[in-house]
Amino acid sequence: MRTVHIGLIGLGTVGAGVTQILAQHAGHFRTRAGVDLKLSRVADRNEACFSAVDLPADRCHTDWRPVIEDPEIDIVIELIGGTGVARDVVIAALDAGKSVVTANKALMATAGKEVMDHAAARGVDIAFEASVGGGIPIIGPLKHSLTSNEITSVMGIVNGTTNYMLTRMAQDGLDYDTVLAEAQAKGYAEADPTADVDGLDAAAKIAILASIAFNSRVVMDDVPVEGIRSLTSSDIDYASDMGYAVKLLAIANRTDSGVDIRVHPTMIPVDHPLAGVNGVYNAIYVVGDAVGETMFFGEGAGSGAAASAVMGDVIEVARHISQDCLGIVGCTCTDELPVRDIADLTTGYYVRLLVSDEPGVLASVATIFGHHGVSIASVIQKYADETGAEIVYVTHEASEGAVRAALAEIEALDVTSAIGAVIRVEDL
Amino acid sequence: MRTVHIGLIGLGTVGAGVTQILAQHAGHFRTRAGVDLKLSRVADRNEACFSAVDLPADRCHTDWRPVIEDPEIDIVIELIGGTGVARDVVIAALDAGKSVVTANKALMATAGKEVMDHAAARGVDIAFEASVGGGIPIIGPLKHSLTSNEITSVMGIVNGTTNYMLTRMAQDGLDYDTVLAEAQAKGYAEADPTADVDGLDAAAKIAILASIAFNSRVVMDDVPVEGIRSLTSSDIDYASDMGYAVKLLAIANRTDSGVDIRVHPTMIPVDHPLAGVNGVYNAIYVVGDAVGETMFFGEGAGSGAAASAVMGDVIEVARHISQDCLGIVGCTCTDELPVRDIADLTTGYYVRLLVSDEPGVLASVATIFGHHGVSIASVIQKYADETGAEIVYVTHEASEGAVRAALAEIEALDVTSAIGAVIRVEDL
Numbered sequence: 001m002r003t004v005h006i007g008l009i010g011l012g013t014v015g016a017g018v019t020q021i022l023a024q025h026a027g028h029f030r031t032r033a034g035v036d037l038k039l040s041r042v043a044d045r046n047e048a049c050f051s052a053v054d055l056p057a058d059r060c061h062t063d064w065r066p067v068i069e070d071p072e073i074d075i076v077i078e079l080i081g082g083t084g085v086a087r088d089v090v091i092a093a094l095d096a097g098k099s100v101v102t103a104n105k106a107l108m109a110t111a112g113k114e115v116m117d118h119a120a121a122r123g124v125d126i127a128f129e130a131s132v133g134g135g136i137p138i139i140g141p142l143k144h145s146l147t148s149n150e151i152t153s154v155m156g157i158v159n160g161t162t163n164y165m166l167t168r169m170a171q172d173g174l175d176y177d178t179v180l181a182e183a184q185a186k187g188y189a190e191a192d193p194t195a196d197v198d199g200l201d202a203a204a205k206i207a208i209l210a211s212i213a214f215n216s217r218v219v220m221d222d223v224p225v226e227g228i229r230s231l232t233s234s235d236i237d238y239a240s241d242m243g244y245a246v247k248l249l250a251i252a253n254r255t256d257s258g259v260d261i262r263v264h265p266t267m268i269p270v271d272h273p274l275a276g277v278n279g280v281y282n283a284i285y286v287v288g289d290a291v292g293e294t295m296f297f298g299e300g301a302g303s304g305a306a307a308s309a310v311m312g313d314v315i316e317v318a319r320h321i322s323q324d325c326l327g328i329v330g331c332t333c334t335d336e337l338p339v340r341d342i343a344d345l346t347t348g349y350y351v352r353l354l355v356s357d358e359p360g361v362l363a364s365v366a367t368i369f370g371h372h373g374v375s376i377a378s379v380i381q382k383y384a385d386e387t388g389a390e391i392v393y394v395t396h397e398a399s400e401g402a403v404r405a406a407l408a409e410i411e412a413l414d415v416t417s418a419i420g421a422v423i424r425v426e427d428l
Numbered sequence: 429m430r431t432v433h434i435g436l437i438g439l440g441t442v443g444a445g446v447t448q449i450l451a452q453h454a455g456h457f458r459t460r461a462g463v464d465l466k467l468s469r470v471a472d473r474n475e476a477c478f479s480a481v482d483l484p485a486d487r488c489h490t491d492w493r494p495v496i497e498d499p500e501i502d503i504v505i506e507l508i509g510g511t512g513v514a515r516d517v518v519i520a521a522l523d524a525g526k527s528v529v530t531a532n533k534a535l536m537a538t539a540g541k542e543v544m545d546h547a548a549a550r551g552v553d554i555a556f557e558a559s560v561g562g563g564i565p566i567i568g569p570l571k572h573s574l575t576s577n578e579i580t581s582v583m584g585i586v587n588g589t590t591n592y593m594l595t596r597m598a599q600d601g602l603d604y605d606t607v608l609a610e611a612q613a614k615g616y617a618e619a620d621p622t623a624d625v626d627g628l629d630a631a632a633k634i635a636i637l638a639s640i641a642f643n644s645r646v647v648m649d650d651v652p653v654e655g656i657r658s659l660t661s662s663d664i665d666y667a668s669d670m671g672y673a674v675k676l677l678a679i680a681n682r683t684d685s686g687v688d689i690r691v692h693p694t695m696i697p698v699d700h701p702l703a704g705v706n707g708v709y710n711a712i713y714v715v716g717d718a719v720g721e722t723m724f725f726g727e728g729a730g731s732g733a734a735a736s737a738v739m740g741d742v743i744e745v746a747r748h749i750s751q752d753c754l755g756i757v758g759c760t761c762t763d764e765l766p767v768r769d770i771a772d773l774t775t776g777y778y779v780r781l782l783v784s785d786e787p788g789v790l791a792s793v794a795t796i797f798g799h800h801g802v803s804i805a806s807v808i809q810k811y812a813d814e815t816g817a818e819i820v821y822v823t824h825e826a827s828e829g830a831v832r833a834a835l836a837e838i839e840a841l842d843v844t845s846a847i848g849a850v851i852r853v854e855d856l
Contacts, residue, residue, distance in 0.1 A: 021576050021718055031762050032643045033575055129573055135719035137565070137573030144572070145557055145565030147461055148449050148739030215460045273725060276704050290449055290736035291563035294726035297701060298719060308718035311576030325753035334459050 001030065004318040005040040007067035007098075009089055010079030011049035014103055014130070015042075017307025018077060019053055035318040041067045068092045074321050075314055078102040083110055094118040094126065099326065101313040103130035103306055109204035109220040112211060116331035123327045125320055127313035132205040133158055135305030136298035137312070138284045142212045143329055149288025151213040155251040156284035157277050158205040160300040161189045161196040162228050162248045166265075167278040169233045170240065176231060188280060188301075198227035199248060199263040206250035209284065210261050214254050216337040218261055224342040226264040230421045235352060238380065238392050239267045239423070245275035246423060258338035260345065267350055267425040343401035348377070348425030351393045351403075353410065354417040357384040361415045362391070368413075372406040374398040388417055394425065429458065432746040433468040435495035435526075437517055438507030439477035442531055442558070443470075445735025446505060447481055463746040469495045496520045502749050503742055506530040511538055522546040522554065527754065529741040531558035531734055537632035537648040540639060544759035551755045553748055555741035560633040561586055561710045563733030564726035565740070570640045570714070571757050577716025579641040583679040584712035585705050586633040588728040589617045589624035590656050590676045594693075595706040597661045598668065604659060616708060616729075626655035627676060627691040634678035637712065638689050642682050644765040646689055652770040654692040658849045663780060666808065666820050667695045667851070673703035674851060686766035688773060695778055695853040771829035776805070776853030779821045779831075781838065782845040785812040789843045790819070796841075800834040802826040816845055822853060 006022075008015060022039055030036050042053050043061040050060040061067060067076060068089070076093035080086040083106050090107060093100050095118060102108070107115065108128050119126040129139045133156070142151070157163050165179040174182075180197070183189035195201045203223040210218040228248050239246045244267035253260040268275050273295045277283040282300025287293055299305040320326045355361045362379070369376055375396040382390050395403065403422075411419055434450075436443060450467050458464050470481050471489040478488040492508075495501060496517070504521035508514040511534050518535060521528050523546060530536070535543065536556050547554040557567045561584070570579070585591050593607040602610075608625070611617035623629045631651040638646040656676050667674045672695035681688040696703050701723045705711040710728025715721055727733040748754045783789050790807070797804055803824040810818050823831065831850075839847055 017718065024717075025576065025578065028578070028643075029576075032760055135716075136722055137569035140573040141565035141568060144744055145568040145737065145740040147743045148453065148457075148736055150453065150456070215456075273704075276701075288563075288736060289452075290445065290732040290739070292727045292730070292733055294564055294724075296722075296724060298722035302720070304718040305720055308576055308716060309573065311718070312573040315575045316572055319756055320753075323753060323756055325748075325751060325756060328747055328751055328753060332460055 001034065001036045002322050003036045003038050004075060004321050005038050005073045006075050006077060006314065007041045007070065007073040008039060008077045008079070009043045009064045009067055010081070011042060011044040011053070012079060013303040014306040014310065015079045016052055017303035018079070018310050021307055021311045023054065029315060033315050033319065035315055035322055037314065037318055040073055041070055043067045064089050068096050068098070073098060075099050075101060075317055077310060077314065078104060081106065083107050087111055090115055091118050094122055094124060097122050097124060099125040099317045099321065101127045101310055101317060103310055104128070105131040105201070105204040105208060109207040112208070112219070113217055113331070113333070120327070120330050125317045125326050127317055129313050130306045130309035132208050133282045133284055133296070134298065134300040134302060135308040136282060136284065136296050136300065138209070138296050139212060141296065142209070142286070143332060146286065146288055146291060149290050151254065151286060151288050153253045153287040154206070154209045154213045154284065155249050155274070156206070156209070157247055157274060157282050158250050158284065158300060159196055159202045159248060160280035160282055161193070163277065163282070164188050164280045166228065166236070166246060166248065169231070170236045170246065173233050175233055176229065197229055199225040202248060202250040202263045206252050206261060206263060210252035210259055211333055213252065213286070214259055214335070214337060215332050216259060216335040217333040218259055218339060222261060222339045224262045228265055231265055232421065234382070235421050235423060239350065242394065243270055244268060244425065245270050247274060249274070255340060257344065258340040260340045262342055262345070265423050267423050268428055272428050343399070343404070345400040346397050348397055348427065349395045349403050350423040350425055351395070351407065352420035353391045353393070354420050355389050355391060356415045356417065357389040358415055361389070364413055364415065365410055368409045369406050372402040374402050374406050390420070429462065429464045430750050431464045431466050432503060432749050433466050433501045434503050434505060434742065435469045435498065435501040436467060436505045436507070437471045437492045437495055438509070439470060439472040439481070440507060441731040442734040442738065443507045444480055445731035446507070446738055449735055449739045451482065457743060461743050461747065463743055463750055465742065465746055468501055469498055471495050492517050496524050496526070501526060503527045503529060503745055505738060505742065506532060509534065511535050515539055518543055519546055522550055522552060525550050525552060527553040527745045527749065529555045529738055529745060531738055532556070533559040533629070533632040533636060537635040540636070540647070541645055541759070541761070548755070548758050553745045553754050555745055557741050558734045558737035560636050561712055561724070562726065562728040562730060563736040564710060564712065564724050564728065566637065566712045566724050567640060569724065570637070571760060574714065574716055574719060577718050579682065579714060579716050581681045581715040582634070582637045582641045582712065583677050583702070584634070584637070585675055585702060585710050586678050586712065586728065587624055587630045587676060588708035588710055589621070591705065591710070592616050592708045594656065594664070594674060594676065597659070598664045598674065601661050603661055604657065625657055627653040630676060630678040630691045634680050634689060634691060638680035638687055639761055641680065641714070642687055642763070642765060643760050644687060644763040645761040646687055646767060650689060650767045652690045656693055659693055660849065662810070663849050663851065667778065670822065671698055672696060672853065673698050675702060677702070683768060685772065686768040688768045690770055690773070693851050695851050696856055700856050771827070771832070773828040774825050776825055776855065777823045777831050778851040778853055779823070779835065780848035781819045781821070782848050783817050783819060784843045784845065785817040786843055789817070792841055792843065793838055796837045797834050800830040802830050802834050818848070
């Protein structure tokens with residue numbers, strides 16, 4: 001059995017999970033999967049990480065280049081993240097004829113084509129299951145078991161931080177700032193929570209999933225994104241009263257006019273499979289023309305889960321190396337679908353307005369909605385006092401462009417203090 | 429691009445789904461997956477099926493042998509089912525050097541080793557994703573994305589018929605006979621519902637999943653099985669009052685003393701991911717040492733779903749043929765774990781007794797449980813009238829052997845009219 005040599009670049013939490021799996025299960029991989037994996041070199045800017053790795057000092061590097069330059073190394077695992085050094089590492093490794101396994105969602109969602117082209121040019125594998133949904137197998141199923149389908153929809157709860165926060169707001173009535181502080185204290189959210197709460201992390205992940213599901217490259221910049229900062233627990237309560245859960249969904253639909261892709265807080269019926277996915281869990285819901293509805297659920301983050309996906313890819317690539325079968329499934333973006341403008345979206349809208357409590361306010365707002373062809377399904381005025389009134393509208397299906405135009409006019413009314421929240425309502 | 433020729437044996441509902449996918453998407457498979465698939469021959473005992481296939485009459489056969497004997501055919505799809513003719517077809521096809529894709533759970537759960545050995549001897553692929561969970565990708569993820577894990581548990585709702593029946597009993601309070609008749613009228617249950625309601629279908633599926641998850645062959649005869657015939661809607665109501673859902677679960681756990689495997693009605697906490705899987709849907713819940721909890725959800729039956737899985741396998745095998753890479757992942761049963769006796773099981777038990785309403789009954793029953801070391805967590809006496817009394821016991825964790833011995837003694841008491849139901853309680 002040929003030994004497959006691995007170079008690991010980036011020894012953070014996922015890297016530590018990878019070394020742990022290798023240490024515990026390398027024997028199993030030989031007997032059960034027929035691959036002999038050997039960790040040959042590691043690199044990290046922080047020397048302190050090397051103590052956790054059972055390698056001599058001359059195989060632990062603070063520079064990544066010696067890993068790429070070692071001709072013996074077959075597979076490079078890139079766990080640096082981001083699109084700076086990580087991009088250089090991945091491209092250099094591929095150009096050196098090494099297969100690459102990465103968890104890097106930002107890289108794959110921005111430079112996916114470039115990376116895929118370098119892999120194809122050298123006939124090696126690039127695998128990135130860990131870039132979406134932590135340990136949940138989703139890229140594998142989309143590229144293999146579900147390939148016979150025309151996938152019509154992929155939507156997911158792909159950010160555990162925000163799902164934890166929304167779950168706490170929904171179940172315990174806590175406000176945004178409290179749950180953010182709690183998520184930070186528990187290590188679920190970073191000190192700068194922007195990537196999570198503003199939906200950027202989710203946008204990268206849905207760009208990757210849509211590219212695979214629809215066989216057409218979508219990049220992160222194609223994804224209109226709204227985060228959860230403006231949500232209040234009262235929005236979640238109103239939604240609950242109406243039979244909906246509020247989730248930060250990453251949504252991609254194949255439509256006749258192109259790929260409809262977006263990330264935003266979304267009201268979904270409480271009996272939808274995604275509505276019951278709570279806490280830090282992730283889930284990706286996929287609809288195909290033959291398979292119908294499917295959903296993939298699991299831990300979306302954490303050292304073990306992400307390392308499970310990385311090592312699953314490593315074993316797969318090592319099998320290909322051992323049997324001289326690299327490059328079986330490369331880039332699958334063979335079509336060129338346009339990305340639809342979000343102004344062309346048609347869905348329901350929940351709108352919470354803060355207005356002064358004056359006669360004629362309801363009439364003014366209704367007139368504006370009507371003028372833009374936006375039909376109102378329900379109105380709730382929850383309170384009115386000296387500070388003003390809070391009014392919640394839910395529209396029938398309307399176009400995003402029309403709703404946005406109406407809201408711009410409503411916001412300009414003297415009586416409007418603020419548009420509190422706008423949540424799209426998907427009656428899935 | 430080399431054309432991969434397919435022979436399809438069995439033109440029932442799944443076969444019709446397969447021909448439909450091929451007719452609709454063969455062009456996509458060429459451009460997106462790089463495989464050129466051509467349906468070359470079909471066979472079915474019923475000539476009437478041939479009208480649905482776009483093939484000349486001399487390529488439609490009432491005997492399966494001409495399909496196997498055609499040297500041009502690369503992949504044989506076996507959709508006959510069962511272990512009679514289907515076994516001959518699969519073995520003959522493999523021996524003729526053809527790869528085989530099958531949806532046959534009974535064959536893989538009884539003669540899996542034999543089939544795998546024939547495939548290995550000729551260096552061809554045998555793929556059977558459709559044998560478990562309809563269109564849900566589960567065998568693929570277990571053999572690929574999750575390979576780096578030591579899987580500790582696989583449990584699933586893998587029979588849509590019984591899940592539909594239990595859902596109707598739970599949500600609408602209907603009795604067993606009513607929901608069975610309804611399931612038969614809707615085409616979810618067969619005229620002879622034995623394989624579904626007695627748990628045999630689920631037993632075959634969990635044997636297949638356990639074999640893959642634990643790298644150790646488990647056959648259908650290894651699986652102790654209890655069906656849902658004795659359940660009443662009052663059992664489901666009692667369970668609901670106690671915070672549990674009742675599901676027919678197929679369970680396999682890796683334990684220090686071997687593989688714990690069984691199929692039986694099970695009470696699981698209502699907040700467990702499997703508890704919310706209702707109607708004809710299936711779901712398989714998998715726990716791995718690195719990945720943690722995952723779940724795979726979707727349509728467990730139906731022409732389109734099963735055909736999706738079959739064609740996913742066909743595309744995978746065709747890629748291997750096109751790139752001369754057959755046999756990358758063959759049999760993974762490299763270990764030989766013992767299968768644990770169900771008498772060694774330790775879990776909670778729900779026991780519904782029908783007894784005469786006489787003084788001393790509770791004491792007699794309690795004494796017997798106590799004598800066998802079975803500790804009672806709760807007792808509910810729902811009614812008592814001239815026909816007798818119904819008493820529900822829930823035990824603390826106890827051994828199956830002790831509970832069975834106690835129940836044998838309790839059943840022999842003069843005051844006992846019947847043991848209404850025994851449901852294992854899993855506090856997952």
